[in-house]
Amino acid sequence: MxxxxxxxxxxxxxxxxxxxxxxxxxxxxxxxxxxxxxxxxxxxxxxxxxxxxxxxxxxxxxxxxxxxxxxxxxxNPQWIGQVLSTTNISGEAVKACVEEIWQCLMDDGVKKIGVWGMGGVGKTSIMKFINNQLLKERGKFDTVIWITVSNETSIAKLQKDVASKIGVEFSGDEDETTRAGMLFENLSQKGRFVMILDDLWAKVSLERIGIPELSNGGKLVLTTRKDDVCRQMGCREIKVKPLMEEEAWKLFLEKAGCDNLNIQGVEPIARSIAKRCAGLPLGIITLASCMKGIYDISEWRNALKELRLRKKSVNGFEDEVFEQLQFSYDRLKNPKLQDCFLSCALYPEDWKIEERSLIQLWIAEGLVEEMDSMRAEFDNGRAIMNRLISNCLLEVFTEEEHARTVKMHDLLRDMALRIAKSRFFVKAGTMLEKAPDVQEWSMNLEKVSLMRNRRLYIPLEMSPP
Ligand SMILES: Nc1ncnc2c1ncn2[C@@H]1O[C@H](COP(=O)(O)OP(=O)(O)OP(=O)(O)O)[C@@H](O)[C@H]1O
Ligand SMILES: [Mg+2]
CATH class of the missing domain: 1.10.287 (Helix Hairpins)
Structure with a gap:
């Protein structure tokens, strides 16, 4: 049985x-x-x-x-994969991309598909849409497995994630090869599955993980910011391109709210602001929500000026994106609010941050104004949280009556770590096995995060030089 x-x-x-x-x-x-x-x-x-x-x-x-x-x-029709929350994806090029990925999935000659493009361009959103579409049209595949890979992942972590999705239980004593064997056996019986590896940063060996050669009708789709990962993994490459200028403008309008843009003189400035995001949906959405509800034309003019001033010699496009995204960080204007945002980067990538514990951290750090009761301080912390969420600097992940979890977009986390470069030392969730050398810590280091490194032993006497 x-x-x-x-x-x-x-x-x-x-x-x-x-x-x-x-x-x-x-x-x-x-x-x-x-x-x-x-x-x-x-x-x-x-x-x-x-x-x-x-x-x-x-x-x-x-x-x-x-x-x-x-x-x-x-x-059992109830077990076929997980429906994922999606947003409306706009843009003709993006739709063509979705179409191309779908055709590759339906084409028995293509086994591996690599969806690549810069950070924030919409790779994950596209794949979530495809994931949901595959679940609706069950004829071709039986199982859809979604794995969120993060920057510093390991074979062991990937094996654990795949196992939990397909219902394989490890006792904890197995070595890598045995775990791979167990996954291999299970997946080989599945035949027609689609495995989606979202956000891959380096080549991984399918054999070491335990993913069978995809000859039985199984398919692999990966998303990455790096073209060479697609090539090294032997994928059919599909590039996600930024939105066209007019599409970007439509998205900006939708997210910034149209009423303030009707004020005379605002539209050309808003268009220039939207243009600076170079069609990057993440940038457009982030900027648009910063400008939402602003009716004063001088604020719009000022925003554009600030954006222009930051433009230095461009060291690669990624840098420019950080600059664009940093705009929303700068616009928080209040250093305490900014520190609240930065502190979210102390958690591991893709981490579901519990609102309650994060606010407690802020209170302990003195980032929340001192009040006469814990309750008042907590409420104040929640107001900060709402501000960060409404500025698209944090995203609500789950929402229940008394427990909310939030997530930091990994591009924003990268940016936060860049901003706090000399102040933070973050090796959270990186499978670190050896304590870091304190001699390498800079003199103005303020925070160290070594959370979620299960095998790491931290000596009691470890302290900054
Ligand atoms: N075509 C689109 N139309 C509207 N919104 C979009 C579109 N593409 C992406 N977005 C929005 O932009 C944000 C970033 O998108 P997403 O996370 O999919 O980017 P990504 O390419 O996966 O980035 P990363 O490389 O950081 O993983 C999300 O909030 C998403 O909802
Ligand atoms: Mg992504």
């Missing part, structure tokens, strides 16, 4: 009933056995009838077992 009960399969209803009956009869027989054990030679005969009844029931169950023709399990 265990070998048949793979993910996306469930026991047939009659098998489930049979199992429940076996369980019940088992308890009854044990109970009868106890009663017989406790009775004397004289009274033992009183149980004859119960014993024959139990024997008959067991025999019936054994005969029933032989009648499960055509296997013990049926397809």
């Amino acid at each position: 265990r070998s048949e009960l793979q993910p996306r399969k469930k026991l047939k209803a009659e098998v489930q009933i049979w199992l429940e009956n076996v369980e019940r009869v088992n308890v009854e027989v044990q109970d009868l056995d106890d009663r017989i054990g406790e009775s004397s030679a004289l009274t033992r005969g009183f149980h004859t009838e119960d014993v024959s009844k139990s024997i008959k029931e067991v025999e019936e169950l054994i005969t029933q077992q032989g009648r499960f023709h055509g296997g013990l399990v049926v397809d």
Whole structure:
């Protein structure tokens, strides 16, 4: 039964009933056995009838077992992958990209697809859309596996993530090769699966992870900011390009709210601001939400001037993006708010940050104004959080009545780490095994984050020089 009960399969209803009956009869027989054990030679005969009844029931169950023709399990339509939250994706080039990826997925000749483009251009959004589309049209693939890879990942972490998605359980004692074998065995039986590795930064060996050669109809799609990763992984490359100027402007309008843009003279300035994002959706959305609700034309003029002033000699496009994104950081204007934002980068990449613990950290750091009660301080912290969220510097990840988690976009995290370069030392969630050398720490270092390094032993006497 265990070998048949793979993910996306469930026991047939009659098998489930049979199992429940076996369980019940088992308890009854044990109970009868106890009663017989406790009775004397004289009274033992009183149980004859119960014993024959139990024997008959067991025999019936054994005969029933032989009648499960055509296997013990049926397809479980509830297990096919995870629907992911998406935004509306705009842009003709982006739509063409979606189309191209879809065609490659439907083409049996293409096994590996590499979706690449600069940070914030929409790779993850496109793949989330495709993921959801694959779940809607179930004909071609049985299983869709989404893995968020982060900057400093390892084979062990990838194996763990894949295992949890396909329902393989590691006991913790296995070595890398055994884990790969377990995944390989499970995935080989799946045949037609799509594995999406989102945000890959370096080549990984599919063999070492345990992903079978994709000859059975399985497909791999990866997203990366680096073209050479696609090449090294032997992928069909699909580039995601930034939005065209007019499309970028439409997105800016949508996100900044149109009413303030109707003020005379604002539109040309707003267009110039939008243009500076070079069609990068992340930049456009971030800038637009900074300008949302601003009705004063001089503020618009000032914003454009500030943006222009920062433009230095361009060291690669990525630098320019940071400059664009840093604009929203600068516009927070309040150093304490800015430090609140920077402190989110102390958590590992892609980390679901619990709002409550983050606010507690801010309070402890003195970043929240001192008030006469804890409650008031907490509320103040929450107001800061809302401000960061509305400026697109943090994203709400999950929202329940009393517990919210937030995430920092990894491009923004990179930017925060760049800004806090000499003040922060962050090696969070990096599988670090050796304590860092304190001699290398700079004199103005303020914060060190070594969280989520499970094998790391931090000596008690470790302190800055
Ligand atoms: N075509 C689009 N239309 C509207 N919004 C978009 C589009 N593409 C991306 N976005 C938005 O831009 C932001 C960044 O997109 P996304 O995370 O997909 O970028 P990415 O290419 O995966 O970046 P990274 O390299 O950092 O992983 C998201 O908030 C997303 O909703
Ligand atoms: Mg991404």
